[in-house]
Amino acid sequence: MNRKLTLFTFAFVATYYTTLPLLAQQTNPKTPPVAGVDKRYIDEVKALGDQPAVKKAFQIFVDLEPQTKQDHLNLTETPSPPFKEGVRAKKYAAMLKEAGADSVWIDEVSNVIAKRKGRSGKRTVVVESHLDTVFPEGTDVKVKYKGDTLYAPGIGDDTRGLTAILAVLKGMEKAAIETDADVLFVGAVGEEGLGDLRGVKHLLRKGSQKVDSYIAVDGDGISSIVHRGLGSHRYRITFKGPGGHSYGSFGIVNPHGALGKAIHYFTTEADKVTRQGVKTTYSVSVVGGGTSVNAIPYESWMEVDMRSESPEKLNEVDQLLQTAVQRALTEENGMKRQGPDLTVDVKKIGDRPSGKTEQTTAIVQRAMAVTTYMNATPQLEVASTNANTPIALGIPAVTIGSGGIGGGEHSLNEWWLNDKGYLGMQRILLLLLAEAGLDKGTTASGTKAGARR
Known part of the structure; x- marks a missing residue:
């Protein structure tokens, strides 16, 4: 046997087996290395994603795409000018009720609140999008098509967010997913301009129901994580x-x-x-x-x-x-x-108000882990969103996107493209379940193990 060849073979084999774990880590689509994410949150999210009921919900979001599109069109073409969100609020409340929420109401300032009871109800998690647009009364909000792209004032900001959390509620119902915490699905008024976050300020006012964590859905894509309130x-x-x-x-x-x-x-x-x-x-x-x-x-x-x-x-x-x-x-x-x-x-x-939810906080870590699980790169950002208020109050909060691709916010030529938009709902669901806890009442087959209500 050629000694030089033997040495070369040994060196190659040693190098191969030394680098194999690193190569596997780099090519595994579910666990790419991301700086700043604690491994326990990566593992937590992976365990959630492996649950049969969650996988079932993921597929439901895909199957619901035609209905989700119709919901998106209906809400977009329902005007919601600043301080005049009432008509859209009534429509959205009816949609949430039909989707299966346990109770739905419109509060004193026209926020729409849909409660889905948790098994213990010891904690409350909010997932929210805003009802209002920046466009004045009389603006033409009819949706127009250019190929697969949808154009209309407010179609992305934040009508898409409303549609996404509505779809998440539908998916949870159809997949019989139970949470430990109560979940409030909220359509909030007054996010834009001189609305001054009045809807969320009222929702979280002193003496109101205690909220333990807050997920705002605003913007598009599946990478952004706003954890600093501008x-x-x-x-x-x-x-x-x-x-x-x-x-x-x-x-x-x-x-x-x-x-x-x-x-x-x-x-x-x-x-x-x-x-x-x-x-x-x-x-x-x-x-x-x-x-x-x-x-x-x-x-x-x-x-x-x-x-x-x-x-x-x-x-x-x-x-x-x-x-x-x-x-x-x-x-x-x-x-x-x-x-x-x-x-x-x-x-x-x-x-x-301004402030910051620290990167080490569980909700930010979970948002990063979920984003990583979705094969996207987490982008920690600062922005002015409805999450500003809970952040300033010390409530763990982030704002994440609703999926798809959009642009032209606050202009008459605002647009949105359904580029794998269902990924947005999958991401929202995973973060929501990480915060609210997947209850043991959710069986392996994705059916209810006992009444929730």
Whole structure:
């Protein structure tokens, strides 16, 4: 036997068997290595995915695709303008009831809440999407087709989310999946714009039912995990004076002068403090006032937006705005030659809390493990969603996507494409079961082992 060949063979075999475990790990589609995910959560999610009832639900989501599409179209074509979500709320409540929820109600602010009782009911898990769109009353919301792509205002944000959690409820019912915790399926009002998260703020208000974990469904895809809430403060600031003729009343206070000074002082100082540290933004977004080129205005106003995931940084920029406004008021009044003083009205029109659910928290770890199980790469992100409120209250919370591919949010050309959209429901279900607990009453065959109700 050739000695060189023998040595080569030995080296090859040794190398092969040394690297085999690594190769297996890299090629196993169910357990790709992901930094920051505790192995116990990977194992937990895999065990859930191996349950016959869960596999049955996964197939049900595929089989339900035609009905899910019809639900999506029906909800999209039901207008839900800001502060006028009532019509869609009634329709969604009826759909949740038909899907098999134990009880369904619409609360004082028009949130739709469907309860599916858990075996013990010792904990409560919320899975939620928002009912409202950004589009005003009268917007044409008829769905249009371009090939397989659906176009309509609000079709993705967040009508798809509503459709997804409705399908999850249907899948759980049809597969006879029981949870240990109670689950609330929620369609919330007031997520967009000046809605200021009013639906979730009401849902989680002091004295309301205790919620142990919160899963918001917003956006598309199966990779994103929002665990940091991007907080915002929004103001409408109005300087007011007597107004008058540009020549005959010359010397009275001019609200535009004060507004210009306030913008200058605010943006100059805000620029300095936002150049370092956690990303923090500010914008003088809308201005108005005045009646004619030959008239001194009686009012001048602006709307200001500031955002940060750091409460401290957000408050710092907020204080700069307050200081700039008062400085501008004092200086403009100091310039007057006649008439009354200028006044200012500072009104907060938006207050979205900020905060973070730590990456080491169980719900974030589970979301990452579920995403990994779905053969996707977890993407930890910061955003302004309904999860902001529970995060700020210390309730473990994340926002995940609803599957498929979409774009053009908040535009009339918003679109959504059903590219394996059922994966979104599978991901939501796995995370929900990880949080709510798969009850032993769910039998291996996927049939109920006793009454839940």
